[in-house]
Amino acid sequence: MTRPLPDFDLSGFTPYRLAVAAEKTSEALARQYRERFGISIPEWRVLVHLAQPLDGRGTVSVRDIEARVAMEKSKVSRAASRLETAGYIEKAADAGDRRLVRLALTDKGQALMAELLPLARAYQEELERRLGDTLADFEAGLDRLLDTLPHDP
Amino acid sequence: MTRPLPDFDLSGFTPYRLAVAAEKTSEALARQYRERFGISIPEWRVLVHLAQPLDGRGTVSVRDIEARVAMEKSKVSRAASRLETAGYIEKAADAGDRRLVRLALTDKGQALMAELLPLARAYQEELERRLGDTLADFEAGLDRLLDTLPHDP
DNA sequence: GCGCCCTCATTGCACCTGCAACGAGGACAG
């Protein structure tokens, strides 16, 4: 009665493998961001979105970010508050719809991103080098997972 | 002076993509585990390791688990405490080296795993179906990332 | 205008986490 359990190989379990890979790939960059700039990953994601004026304007609301990044609105809100305290972004009520909060990089924030983005780019290139000839197929598989799985059930 | 920033596409950034994919793939299963069994992901990982008697014995120490799973020892320790409180595992001092704590599934824990493991298996098969013909290449790329990156710098 | 229901963002709460510090125990040289 001690062995009714089926074998199960955790190291072959895709969700687990993805979690470990995500953790490992984030770790190196995250440490740099934290030690050199005092920036966490949620904060970094917010900053990246503010660095690209996707729409006409250069400002974005909390829920724009929430929609584009896989991050809860409370997480976005708190990350934004920390960034505001640090002086990297500014919040302003939207003139048209006063429920919205428009976020925008300050000059200090722009300067920060001018340093951070090249680091991220270089790291991405390093990862692509490591993936070598498996890169395209790997990213294709990742695309399938990302496309297929809903994330607001 | 408003556009000195290089373009950067977050949705093409591999660490970000991995984080989102890991979150999405874990979410569905994690919710089931939580709602139906009251089990969190760290607790699940501990349980899985206790369900496979990798060595001769069916018991494992905290640091065995720490080494085999990408989890801090404090996380393992607290997950084990919760599992013990819930009655799924038992802790016992190792006879030979009294610093070690040997963890083992109780009967209740074995019964739990007999339910959980088939769910995980079925989910893995579903993911593999979604990946379809990209599966092999995708897993190969994941292997490269997992092999290359150190995780104890 | 008024009521109703919706959306946006924040916050309170309970919990989880990482990290450093700790105590207990083991290994080993002298």
Add this chain to the structure above:
DNA sequence: CTGTCCTCGTTGCAGGTGCAATGAGGGCGC
């Protein structure tokens, strides 16, 4: 045996997190 240094596991603390509740505001029918 004693002292020193190591390992194992737990815990205190500060801070992050998810979730639900909240308050402010908007849209619309009447």
